Amino acid sequence: MKVRVKIRRFNPEKDRRPHWADYSVDAEKTDRILDLLVEIKGHQDGSLTFRRSCAHGICGSDALVINGRNRLACKVLVMDVGRNIVVEPLRGLPVIKDLAVDMEPFFAQYRSIKPFLINDDPPPYTERLQSREARARYDETTKCILCAACTTACPSFWASDSYVGPAAIVQAHRFIFDDRDQGAQVRLAILSGGNGVFRCRTIYNCVEACPRDIDITRAIGEVKKALLVGE
Amino acid sequence: MLHRFDVIVVGAGGAGLMAALYASRGARTAVISKLYPTRSHTGTAQGGIGAALGNMEEDHPEWHIFDTIKGSDYLADQDAVEILCTEATSMVYELEHMGLPFDRTADGRIAQRPFGGHTNNETKQPVRRACHAADRTGHMILQTVYQQCIKNNVTFFDEFEVVDLLRSDAGDVAGVVALHIDSGEQHIFHAKATVFATGGFGRIWKITSNAYALTGDGVAATYRRGLPLEDMEFYQFHPTGILKLGILLTEGVRGEGGVLVNGKGERFMPKYAPTVKDLASRDVVSRAIYMEIREGRGIDGKDYVYLDVRPNTVNRYFEQDSAKNPDGTPRRLTADDIHRKLPDISDFCKTYLQVDPIKQPMAIQPTAHYAMGGIPTDSNAQVVMDARNTPVPGFYAAGECACVSVHGANRLGTNSLVDILVFGQRAGRNAADYAAGAGWPALAHNADDPARARLERIRSCTGTESVADIRREMRELMMDNVGVFRTQAMLADAITGVRELKERLDRAPIMDKGQRWNTELLEAWELGCLLDLAEVTAVAAEARHESRGAHFREDFPERDDVNWLKHSLAYGEGDGQIRLDYKPVTLGRYEPKARVY
Numbered sequence: 001m002k003v004r005v006k007i008r009r010f011n012p013e014k015d016r017r018p019h020w021a022d023y024s025v026d027a028e029k030t031d032r033i034l035d036l037l038v039e040i041k042g043h044q045d046g047s048l049t050f051r052r053s054c055a056h057g058i059c060g061s062d063a064l065v066i067n068g069r070n071r072l073a074c075k076v077l078v079m080d081v082g083r084n085i086v087v088e089p090l091r092g093l094p095v096i097k098d099l100a101v102d103m104e105p106f107f108a109q110y111r112s113i114k115p116f117l118i119n120d121d122p123p124p125y126t127e128r129l130q131s132r133e134a135r136a137r138y139d140e141t142t143k144c145i146l147c148a149a150c151t152t153a154c155p156s157f158w159a160s161d162s163y164v165g166p167a168a169i170v171q172a173h174r175f176i177f178d179d180r181d182q183g184a185q186v187r188l189a190i191l192s193g194g195n196g197v198f199r200c201r202t203i204y205n206c207v208e209a210c211p212r213d214i215d216i217t218r219a220i221g222e223v224k225k226a227l228l229v230g231e
Numbered sequence: 232m233l234h235r236f237d238v239i240v241v242g243a244g245g246a247g248l249m250a251a252l253y254a255s256r257g258a259r260t261a262v263i264s265k266l267y268p269t270r271s272h273t274g275t276a277q278g279g280i281g282a283a284l285g286n287m288e289e290d291h292p293e294w295h296i297f298d299t300i301k302g303s304d305y306l307a308d309q310d311a312v313e314i315l316c317t318e319a320t321s322m323v324y325e326l327e328h329m330g331l332p333f334d335r336t337a338d339g340r341i342a343q344r345p346f347g348g349h350t351n352n353e354t355k356q357p358v359r360r361a362c363h364a365a366d367r368t369g370h371m372i373l374q375t376v377y378q379q380c381i382k383n384n385v386t387f388f389d390e391f392e393v394v395d396l397l398r399s400d401a402g403d404v405a406g407v408v409a410l411h412i413d414s415g416e417q418h419i420f421h422a423k424a425t426v427f428a429t430g431g432f433g434r435i436w437k438i439t440s441n442a443y444a445l446t447g448d449g450v451a452a453t454y455r456r457g458l459p460l461e462d463m464e465f466y467q468f469h470p471t472g473i474l475k476l477g478i479l480l481t482e483g484v485r486g487e488g489g490v491l492v493n494g495k496g497e498r499f500m501p502k503y504a505p506t507v508k509d510l511a512s513r514d515v516v517s518r519a520i521y522m523e524i525r526e527g528r529g530i531d532g533k534d535y536v537y538l539d540v541r542p543n544t545v546n547r548y549f550e551q552d553s554a555k556n557p558d559g560t561p562r563r564l565t566a567d568d569i570h571r572k573l574p575d576i577s578d579f580c581k582t583y584l585q586v587d588p589i590k591q592p593m594a595i596q597p598t599a600h601y602a603m604g605g606i607p608t609d610s611n612a613q614v615v616m617d618a619r620n621t622p623v624p625g626f627y628a629a630g631e632c633a634c635v636s637v638h639g640a641n642r643l644g645t646n647s648l649v650d651i652l653v654f655g656q657r658a659g660r661n662a663a664d665y666a667a668g669a670g671w672p673a674l675a676h677n678a679d680d681p682a683r684a685r686l687e688r689i690r691s692c693t694g695t696e697s698v699a700d701i702r703r704e705m706r707e708l709m710m711d712n713v714g715v716f717r718t719q720a721m722l723a724d725a726i727t728g729v730r731e732l733k734e735r736l737d738r739a740p741i742m743d744k745g746q747r748w749n750t751e752l753l754e755a756w757e758l759g760c761l762l763d764l765a766e767v768t769a770v771a772a773e774a775r776h777e778s779r780g781a782h783f784r785e786d787f788p789e790r791d792d793v794n795w796l797k798h799s800l801a802y803g804e805g806d807g808q809i810r811l812d813y814k815p816v817t818l819g820r821y822e823p824k825a826r827v828y
Contacts (some may be wrong), residue, residue, distance in 0.1 A: 013745045030583070042699030046751035047743035051270075053442040056478045056579060058370060059270040075582055096413060097748040103267060116378035117330025126284075127327040129339035135332060142332050142364070142371060146269050180330065213578075 003027045003078055005036050007048070008088040009098050018095065021045075029079040033066055033087065037073060037099075050099035057211055060147030063090055064099055070149040070209035090152040092161060106148045109164045113172040113190055118183030134179045141174040141219050143212040150206035150216050156199045163199040164191065166206040166216045173219040176226060188227050197224050232418045236261045236386075237666035239422040240659070241393050241407060241449055243268035245369075245648065246630025247428030248376040249655030250662065254426070255385045258663035262385060263409050263420060265392040265444060265753075268377050272430055272442045273651060276369025277575065278483030279344060279361025280326075280652075281645030282319035286340045287359040288557040292316045294352040295360065299646060300821050302348040302512045303603075303639025304780035304790065306462070306798070309819030311610040311635045319649045323362050326652070331375040333364050334572075344572075345486040348512035348643040348828070357486075357510045359557070361645045366481050366575045372648060391418065392753055393429070395682035396452045397674065402616075404626035405672035407452075408682040412753070415746030417679050423669045424625045424662035427453065427606060427614075428655060431631040434757075435765045436599035437703075437710035440472055440479040449632050451760035453606050454767065458616055458623065459800040459812070461634040462604035463764070464772035464782045467642055468715050470516040472598025473583055474535050480576050480595060482644040484588075485509040487572055488564045489540035490548055491520065492592060493528040498548065499536075504828035511828035514641040514781045517597040521715050530594065537592035540573070542566055544592075597715060603642055603781065604771075605634040607800065612658035618800060618814035625665065625672055629658040636798060639816075640780020689755045694738025698755045701732050701739060705758075705765055708732075713769050718786050722773035729766045736762065767801045770809045775799065792823050 002024055010018040023040045034052055041048045051061040055074045062073040065088040067081045078085070093101040144167065151157050151165035172191060176184045191197045197220055206216040238254040240247045243264035254260040264271070283290040295316035300307055327333060327341060334342040345357035364371040380387075388409070395408040397419070406422040429449025433441025454460050470491070471480040485491075490498045490509050503519040504511035511519075524534050539545075545564040548554075554562035566589045569577060573588070580586045580593050606628040607615050612635075614626040630651040637650055712725035736759060743751040777791035778784050797813040804810050 011745065012747055030585075041751070042702075043697070046698075046741050047745070047749075049748045049750055053266055053270050053444045054272065054275050055443060056275070056476070057582070058275045058367075058575075059266075059272070059442060061266070061270050077582070100748055107267070111381055114382075116382040119330075123324075123328040126324050127333070127341050130335055131339050132335050132337065135335050138332070139365075142374075143367065145274070145370070146267075175330075178330070178332070 001027060001029070001083065003036065003083045003085055005040065006086045007098070010095050011047070012097055027078050029077065031078050032074050033076045033078070033081070033085060034062055034073040036085065037087070049097045058145060060145035063147040063149040064088065065090060070153040072147060072149070072211045075211050090148060092152045092158045093148070103148065105161060106151060106167070109168040110146060110171055112164060113168045113187055114183060115171045115175070117175060117178070117181050118186065119180055120182070128180055130180060138174050138177040140214050141170045143214055144170045144174070145212060147211060149209040149211060153205040153209035155203055155205065156201055160199070162195045164195055166200070166220060169197055169220050169223055170214060170216055173223055176223060184226070191223060192227050197227065232416065233421060234261070234418060235421045237422065238424045238426065238662045239263060239406060239420045240426040240428060242271070242428035242430060242630070242632070243387070244271035244428060244430055244630060245273035245372050245376060245651035246655035246658070247426070248380055249652050250426045250428055250629060250659035251385050252376065252379050252383060253656050253659030254663040255383055256663070258666045260385060260663070261388060261420070263388045263391045263393060263407065265390060265412070267389050268387065269373060271373055272445060274370045274373040275442070275479065276372070276648055277366040277479060277481035278346060278486060279363035279368050279645050280323060280372065280648035281346065281349060281360050281643065282323040282362055282649065283316065283360055284320055284323065284341060284343065284362065286336055287343050289351065290358050290360055292320060294350070294358065295319065297352055297821060298349050299637065299643055301826055302641055302643040304641055304826055305792070305796065305823035306465070306636065306639030306779060306816055308636050308817035309821060310817050311637045313819070314610055315637045315646070315649055315653055318653045322649065322652045326372065326375060329375050329379050331364065331371050333362055344483055345510060346644045347482045347485065347510045347516065349645070350507065355506050357507055361483065361486065363483065365571070366483055366573045369648060393448060393452065394686065394756065395679065396456045397678050398456050399673040399675070401673065403624040403672040405674050408679040410686070410753070412748060415749055417683060419679050421671065421674050423666035423671060424627065426658045426662050427628040427632055428630045428658070429632045431602045432761060432764045433599045433601070435705065435709050435761050435768070436714070437706040438472060438475070438477040438596060439599040440469055440477050441599065446757035447760050447764045448757060450605055451763045454763060454803050457802070458614065459607060459802045460604060460767055461607035461800055462636060462798050463767045463801055464775050464799060465603035465640045465780055466599065466768060467513055467601040467603060467781045468517045468597040469513055469600035470520055470597050471538050471595040473579065474594040474596055476583055477598035478579055478583060479598065479600070480538060480579070480593060484538060484540050484573060484576060487540065487568065488545035488549060488562070489538055490544065491516070492537040492539045493523045494530045494532060494536070495528055499523050507828045512641055512643060515828055517715050518783060520597055535594050535596045538595045539592040540569060540588050541590065541592065601642055601647060602631055603634065603636070603638040603640065605632045608633045608635055610635060611661050612654045613661060618812050625669065627658040627662045629654040640782060686752060686756065689741060689752055690744060692737065692740045694740055696735045696739035698736070698739045698741065698758055701736055702758050705729065705732050705762060709765050713772055715783060717772055717782070717784050719773065722769055725769040726766065726773060729762055729769060733762045733766070767809060771799045771801050771811065774811050796823060
């Protein structure tokens with residue numbers, strides 16, 4: 001069948017502002033939206049620019065706004081969105097070219113919460129023990145692929161890009177609730193600041209956007225609670 | 232722009248990050264990657280990392296060594312395998328210390344599951360050796376090692392694509408040329424030691440588990456600079472890729488009890504591997520699937536079979552086989568186990584096949600997965616240039632782009648993750664040590680001119696051919712002719728076909744003439760890399776007149792240890808020809824014998 005793909009395009013070497021371009025593509029209902037972008041780039045306009053790598057929802061390269069919602073282009077099929085498909089770059093990050101945005105501000109927020117295990121005790125010869133319950137406590141937030149779909153769906157982030165954003169809080173949660181980690185107080189101190197968790201207004205856009213089905217608002221809530229009443 | 236570092240690492244998957252982490256402790260180090268590091272393909276590894284911890288049942292590194300050598304069809308170098316499997320255990324503990332969230336046993340230790348080809352050497356039954364974090368073990372490894380790099384302030388050049396390897400007249404490696412994707416500017420990275428960890432090249436084939444990024448840039452750049460590639464005829468097809476898409480469904484599915492079923496509803500692996508059945512090594516299972524399809528026993532007579540992990544099916548076979556847990560209780564699988572242990576593959580099946588693996592079987596076919604061959608190195612991860620293993624000063628390689636060789640003719644599942652960490656670490660350490668004692672290698676005047684000229688040729692190319700069409704034709708040609716089953720005629724056709732495609736690529740123009748984020752230019756350049764590697768693969772496969780591991784010749788169906796127990800080395804000659812040479816396999820404790828699972 002024919003589908004219509006409308007893409008918001010911007011070439012920094014030619015355009016003063018973004019514009020819409022329309023493409024008609026032969027597609028199967030099980031095609032990924034990414035397949036359509038690849039088809040357009042291969043056969044209609046080679047200059048169409050977007051990031052992609054694994055094409056099955058793990059590398060996190062191709063988060064885009066598809067029919068108004070933040071999703072991974074490789075995890076949405078034509079049958080999920082119908083024949084009229086609208087693709088835009090993520091909001092809240094500077095557009096570089098077409099669908100590629102500048103990810104640096106996003107990764108800077110990620111790095112700001114010290115996303116690494118903090119534990120200066122000398123490790124044992126074998127593994128540290130961890131109970132299944134303790135492991136389960138932070139399981140969900142280890143799924144994050146840093147695709148930025150959540151952060152760029154967040155109105156609080158749109159309002160102020162100095163807000164660390166949901167993805168960075170998810171990453172902080174992954175360590176704060178890991179009983180092997182000793183850096184919770186450092187991270188909580190960072191997240192208690194003006195650009196931390198209390199900018200979250202529980203709008204739930206992040207939960208809807210997450211391609212890994214992480215209950216992000218709950219994770220943020222747990223971090224807020226840890227700040228207010230302790231872990 | 233010119234940068235100078237003691238050590239540069241190209242690639243930011245598990246091998247590159249591990250190399251960078253260790254190199255940066257003793258040398259000024261930078262990582263160059265065409266992707267953000269967390270996008271690297273290590274992140275898609277699912278089922279586990281093999282290490283004989285013995286947390287759940289008796290196991291020994293010696294057993295892991297033997298299984299790896301047997302899995303390799305005796306082509307692996309046994310000294311290197313010994314390093315791989317012995318260091319695997321300390322490496323897994325190190326990952327845990329770095330914070331990797333492994334699943335746990337009831338007593339809090341790292342949990343392990345069975346995987347193909349990993350056995351108890353006494354009972355010959357599958358052993359629980361794959362240490363796992365659900366079915367996202369690779370994701371957790373990539374994240375964890377990247378986190379350590381952030382902690383240690385490693386310098387990254389993200390979204391820089393390497394387009395040339397620099398060698399001095401003396402033959403030393405002096406660094407790389409990379410294109411800054413955002414600006415389109417060429418940068419020279421001058422280094423005392425260069426580590427390649429650039430990954431595989433599975434995009435050569437139509438059905439592949441490999442990411443778009445896996446175009447073999449580093450391997451091709453090495454080959455184009457006069458260095459040989461080793462064992463390129465050995466390419467692994469993973470048995471269980473999602474139908475048509477090739478997306479990987481981990482061997483862990485079969486580790487948890489899943490079985491392969493043909494169109495007649497029969498579990499067919501016991502016919503081909505009576506002892507370990509569905510957990511035979513990957514080459515054996517992929518061939519069995521093709522045999523079933525060829526004999527008309529695909530699903531509805533078509534070119535696929537089912538992978539069935541429905542609890543009812545699995546438990547029926549557990550009962551039939553009297554399968555036991557390590558504590559002696561009968562082994563059973565529940566829907567909840569699948570949710571907990573295989574969440575991602577359940578998600579993939581729902582998204583791409585509209586199938587819930589708890590209720591329905593999954594349609595699968597073999598998918599191009601892993602290069603056993605690549606840039607030849609010794610067991611210190613130093614690149615070697617000939618059959619005498621003469622080292623290339625200042626050049627190291629690790630991970631899928633390299634061929635140590637620990638995988639020989641067929642890699643065992645979970646061993647790629649061991650490989651990237653063990654040899655990534657060695658590459659990083661040795662590169663830093665080398666840089667500490669080395670001067671700056673000579674850098675030619677205008678060292679980046681050849682790369683600029685090559686890219687300029689693509690930019691200014693005219694003609695009526697299409698990059699996308701040539702790419703599609705290459706992938707189909709290689710899938711049909713250089714896949715699981717091969718013959719002289721198929722391989723000869725592939726060589727002719729690939730050479731025609733290479734010529735046609737010179738007449739394929741690109742539309743985007745801009746500087747910034749010109750991914751069309753890069754895709755055309757990457758296709759050139761893939762075509763070079765496709766050609767080498769087909770040429771090496773045509774020359775090897777035997778069947779061993781993943782290389783199966785229908786016209787030479789037996790393994791021939793008298794004539795072919797040796798590694799191939801393929802050199803690109805100036806006149807466009809490929810010269811093949813061979814070097815002996817390092818044997819050790821294990822004499823080659825017939826391989827039965």
